[in-house]
Amino acid sequence: MTEVWAIVLILLAAFLGSFGALRFKTGANKLHRDIRLLATNYDLLKGILIYGVSTVFYVIGIKGGELSVLFPLVSTGYIWTCLLSVKYLGERMNRVKWAGIALILFGVSLIGMGH
DSSP states (O other), rough: OOOOHHHHHHHHHHHHHHHHHHHHHHHHHTTTTTTTGGOOOOHHHHHHHHHHHHHHHHHHHHHTTHHHHHHHGGGHHHHHHHHHHHHHOOOOOOHHHHHHHHHHHHHHHHHHHTT
């Protein structure tokens, strides 16, 4: 049986991971050929830190239930990443992206009902 706290932790990990992806994108935009500048690319470093925290939540969360139920919840991070990209990076959503989000939610719901 999958515990509610584990579901919450996995969803939190996915949410945090989407902020890590956002930082990776802003950090990648600042990349140059000089490898020494990586140490001062604070967006990349923040992305690594956020992903690290997200991974800790994920590892703790998968202890609380079936991996076949919990792992698909990580895909909700794609939804958050799309929405955050619109808000913070000025990206645009279109019908195809919205359909993709709907399919992710539908798929995760089906897997959740099947446990």
